[in-house]
Amino acid sequence: MSAPFSWIRSEPWGVHVVPADCWVDPGRAVERALVTHGHADHARGGHGETIATSETLAIMELRYDTRAGTTPVQYGETIKIGGSVDATFVPAGHVLGSAQILLEHAGERVVITGDYKRRPDPTCTPFEVIPCDIFITEATFGLPVFTHPPIEEEIGKLSRALSDHPDRCVLVGAYALGKAQRVIAELRAAGHGDPIYLHGAMEKMCQLYQDHGVDLGELRLVGDHDKQDMRGSIVVCPPSALNDRWSRRLPDPITAMASGWMRVRQRARQRGVELPLVISDHADWNELTATIDEVDPVETWITHGREEALLRWCELGQRRARALALVGREDEDE
Amino acid sequence: MKAFAALLDALVYTTSRNRKLSLLADYLRDTSDPDRGWAMAALTGELDFPAVKSSTIRNLMKDRVDPVLWSLSRDFVGDTAETASLLWPGGNSDVHPPSVAEVVELLANLTRASAPAELPKLLDQLNPNGRFALIKLATGGMRIGVSARLAKTAFAQAFDVAVEEVEEYWHALDAPYPELFAWAAEGGDPPDVSNRPRFRPFMLAHPLEDTVVDLTDFAVEWKWDGIRVQLVRVAGQTRLYSRSGDDISATFPELLDAMPLDAVLDGELLVRGSQQGGEIGGAASFNALQQRLGRKTVSKKMLAEFPAFVRLYDALIVEGEDLREWAWSKRRTALEKLIARLPESHFDLSSLVEARNFEHLAAIREGTREDAIEGLMLKRRDSAYIAGRKVGLWYKWKRDPLLVDCVLMYAQRGSGKRSSFYSDYTFGCWDGDPDQGAELLPVGKAYSGFTDAELKKLDRLVRQTTLNRFGPVREVERTLVFEVAFDSVHSSKRHKSGLAMRFPRIHRIRWDKPVHEADRIENLRSLIRD
Ligand SMILES: [Zn+2]
Ligand SMILES: [Zn+2]
Numbered sequence: 001m002s003a004p005f006s007w008i009r010s011e012p013w014g015v016h017v018v019p020a021d022c023w024v025d026p027g028r029a030v031e032r033a034l035v036t037h038g039h040a041d042h043a044r045g046g047h048g049e050t051i052a053t054s055e056t057l058a059i060m061e062l063r064y065d066t067r068a069g070t071t072p073v074q075y076g077e078t079i080k081i082g083g084s085v086d087a088t089f090v091p092a093g094h095v096l097g098s099a100q101i102l103l104e105h106a107g108e109r110v111v112i113t114g115d116y117k118r119r120p121d122p123t124c125t126p127f128e129v130i131p132c133d134i135f136i137t138e139a140t141f142g143l144p145v146f147t148h149p150p151i152e153e154e155i156g157k158l159s160r161a162l163s164d165h166p167d168r169c170v171l172v173g174a175y176a177l178g179k180a181q182r183v184i185a186e187l188r189a190a191g192h193g194d195p196i197y198l199h200g201a202m203e204k205m206c207q208l209y210q211d212h213g214v215d216l217g218e219l220r221l222v223g224d225h226d227k228q229d230m231r232g233s234i235v236v237c238p239p240s241a242l243n244d245r246w247s248r249r250l251p252d253p254i255t256a257m258a259s260g261w262m263r264v265r266q267r268a269r270q271r272g273v274e275l276p277l278v279i280s281d282h283a284d285w286n287e288l289t290a291t292i293d294e295v296d297p298v299e300t301w302i303t304h305g306r307e308e309a310l311l312r313w314c315e316l317g318q319r320r321a322r323a324l325a326l327v328g329r330e331d332e333d334e
Numbered sequence: 335m336k337a338f339a340a341l342l343d344a345l346v347y348t349t350s351r352n353r354k355l356s357l358l359a360d361y362l363r364d365t366s367d368p369d370r371g372w373a374m375a376a377l378t379g380e381l382d383f384p385a386v387k388s389s390t391i392r393n394l395m396k397d398r399v400d401p402v403l404w405s406l407s408r409d410f411v412g413d414t415a416e417t418a419s420l421l422w423p424g425g426n427s428d429v430h431p432p433s434v435a436e437v438v439e440l441l442a443n444l445t446r447a448s449a450p451a452e453l454p455k456l457l458d459q460l461n462p463n464g465r466f467a468l469i470k471l472a473t474g475g476m477r478i479g480v481s482a483r484l485a486k487t488a489f490a491q492a493f494d495v496a497v498e499e500v501e502e503y504w505h506a507l508d509a510p511y512p513e514l515f516a517w518a519a520e521g522g523d524p525p526d527v528s529n530r531p532r533f534r535p536f537m538l539a540h541p542l543e544d545t546v547v548d549l550t551d552f553a554v555e556w557k558w559d560g561i562r563v564q565l566v567r568v569a570g571q572t573r574l575y576s577r578s579g580d581d582i583s584a585t586f587p588e589l590l591d592a593m594p595l596d597a598v599l600d601g602e603l604l605v606r607g608s609q610q611g612g613e614i615g616g617a618a619s620f621n622a623l624q625q626r627l628g629r630k631t632v633s634k635k636m637l638a639e640f641p642a643f644v645r646l647y648d649a650l651i652v653e654g655e656d657l658r659e660w661a662w663s664k665r666r667t668a669l670e671k672l673i674a675r676l677p678e679s680h681f682d683l684s685s686l687v688e689a690r691n692f693e694h695l696a697a698i699r700e701g702t703r704e705d706a707i708e709g710l711m712l713k714r715r716d717s718a719y720i721a722g723r724k725v726g727l728w729y730k731w732k733r734d735p736l737l738v739d740c741v742l743m744y745a746q747r748g749s750g751k752r753s754s755f756y757s758d759y760t761f762g763c764w765d766g767d768p769d770q771g772a773e774l775l776p777v778g779k780a781y782s783g784f785t786d787a788e789l790k791k792l793d794r795l796v797r798q799t800t801l802n803r804f805g806p807v808r809e810v811e812r813t814l815v816f817e818v819a820f821d822s823v824h825s826s827k828r829h830k831s832g833l834a835m836r837f838p839r840i841h842r843i844r845w846d847k848p849v850h851e852a853d854r855i856e857n858l859r860s861l862i863r864d
Binding site for chain 1: 343346347348349399400402403406407410411412413416417420421426801802803804
């Protein structure tokens with residue numbers, strides 16, 4: 001038998017599962033890929049075979065070229081890959097279909113979280129803690145300054161801006177996959193029954209969520225309506241459209257953005273955001289650290305974000321840890 | 335503290351001057367005394383709590399957060415106050431936050447020794463936004479793009495009073511300005527400021543451009559190259575104010591001591607030398623004056639090396655008599671009489687320029703050899719002293735090259751030996767009346783025309799007033815005016831301002847000039863000779 005955990009290797013473009021010759025969230029086209037969720041820094045087209053939850057596959061089909069083989073799996077289902085590796089997809093609570101992947105080989109257990117969060121989210125299945133030897137965690141918000149406030153507070157800010165300015169609209173920049181649908185669903189949960197207007201680029205993903213049973217209420221396309229109709233309404237667009245010419249068709253919009261980065265003033269100002277909403281689909285600092293404590297792995301590998309601080313936290317708690325240098329995983333536009 | 339913290343935050347996220355004004359005005363109307371007065375003082379930088387420094391905050395954090403985690407966080411956030419507000423082990427609730435007044439009282443009573451024990455008690459009562467506001471309040475330097483001028487304009491807007499009046503009273507009163515609010519907000523009597531030194535807004539000139547004036551109606555003076563000041567003595571107390579109304583008394587103590595009578599005088603502050611106005615009794619170049627500006631205390635050596643004096647232009651008030659309604663010529667006579675009573679060592683009179691007619695005057699202007707003279711001032715002989723810039727009364731006729739006052743907007747790191755300095759500057763002009771909510775539009779870029787010492791000072795200003803970072807470029811708070819020299823200006827479709835300058839360079843850094851007095855795009859446009 002070879003050295004412990006030598007079957008799992010970190011390469012710049014992804015995690016390589018050697019005995020099964022497959023990759024987790026590879027950044028380039030490979031023969032066989034396990035994909036945690038549909039965001040572009042984890043999922044891409046062109047793989048020979050893509051193994052992911054059926055929701056993730058549906059999202060990938062919408063966004064990337066996945067015409068080659070796809071193998072759908074259900075949460076909790078274990079499949080055997082390459083004869084000697086068992087892979088189990090476990091909910092990550094990040095976006096619709098998002099999964100952690102548990103890999104078992106020769107009695108050793110490795111969990112790759114992909115992106116995850118611990119807060120309840122009406123649009124996806126909640127995160128589950130799985131014991132393991134190596135815990136490969138994300139660290140997008142791996143700095144102690146990132147503590148996400150309760151979402152009710154942020155939704156409250158949004159509603160208040162709307163009622164304070166009945167002649168304007170509130171334009172919310174939100175990542176088209178996940179964040180947008182979550183903000184809409186949370187607004188619905190808070191009793192906001194009015195139609196919500198969408199930038200054209202959001203339409204298909206919202207439809208996909210609705211087809212998967214997520215109730216988003218009445219949605220309308222900005223392009224189908226007059227400026228006047230949208231006074232006093234919420235409009236959701238991708239972050240890139242916030243300060244775009246496109247927004248000129250809206251009635252004097254208050255620019256909002258829903259993102260964990262909004263915790264830091266400079267970040268909000270760079271985006272020209274007037275109403276920052278600290279809403280994140282990633283674990284905040286306290287959740288990242290609490291999760292490591294709960295999982296209590298032998299070793300923690302950190303990817304994807306601000307590794308140094310989390311590494312330091314592990315060191316202070318005498319936990320074994322290392323940072324993986326994965327390419328293309330910087331500052332997700334979440 | 336809740337409302338104040340919310341105001342700060344809203345100001346941080348607002349770039350439009352109009353929205354800032356209405357945010358401030360709403361706050362002033364909705365908040366009670368004395369909180370709103372303290373808030374105004376805090377926003378305009380008039381509060382100083384010497385016991386609390388940025389290092390006090392860093393030391394507090396050292397005891398509470400791992401130093402590595404602190405510095406990683408601080409680097410990411412880019413601001414000590416904000417980082418501390420987020421990392422303070424307090425949590426998110428603020429059930430009974432203290433009022434601004436309570437905070438100010440506590441901070442004012444802190445000593446270096448008591449601060450480390452007392453500040454945490456305050457921080458514990460606040461949520462992150464409140465903590466941010468508290469730390470900004472305590473350490474000064476709000477850097478949220480609110481100038482004193484903006485605050486006064488907002489005050490005037492909130493209570494529908496004239497901004498000139500606000501300006502007059504403001505400088506004579508102390509925070510939290512109860513008399514000011516009693517007058518403006520509650521309809522009480524105007525504050526009685528008769529026995530307190532205060533600033534009167536300056537009378538200003540328009541550029542002459544193509545206007546031709548008749549010299550029988552206009553008197554002519556040199557435009558000296560120093561800084562415009564107002565010297566005020568009331569009931570034995572003397573103050574020196576800069577153009578923007580800032581009290582610069584501490585920087586020029588010798589002038590305060592030399593003022594022998596109660597009066598309000600308008601003149602040019604200069605340093606002795608031989609470059610402006612002759613070998614004997616003349617003035618040095620602006621660079622010499624620069625050595626004295628901006629210092630909080632002055633050494634004996636400085637006083638001896640760069641002795642300051644005021645070259646008088648006008649008298650507003652003399653021994654209780656208000657001359658501002660008088661015609662300029664009558665005020666001039668009074669000033670000429672007054673000068674005999676002022677010590678020669680610290681005062682002289684700005685002489686009049688005699689010309690036969692306008693053409694002759696143009697020739698005099700062209701022939702001026704003294705580099706340090708900025709040009710000519712033309713003053714209507716019958717003009718009363720009216721605050722602000724009223725058309726047709728006073729003109730300034732600057733010498734070539736073309737000069738325009740611009741506001742610093744962005745700075746970029748230089749290359750070569752300047753690579754560690756922000757040495758490339760983008761500046762802008764107003765696209766309308768800045769007091770009516772005009773915005774700045776970039777008009778040009780320059781990287782020359784300043785000394786190494788000035789570069790260091792500029793670099794520090796850029797770092798201290800950064801609003802945003804875009805790669806190597808920093809957007810800065812609008813606080814600094816450059817007098818930009820350029821050869822010509824042309825219309826250009828490529829620029830948002832619609833024009834492009836040829837060979838712009840920094841002619842002079844106007845540390846003293848308020849940004850709302852910078853030029854408008856239309857002034858620049860009128861110079862287009864395509
Ligand atoms: Zn993701
Ligand atoms: Zn990600």
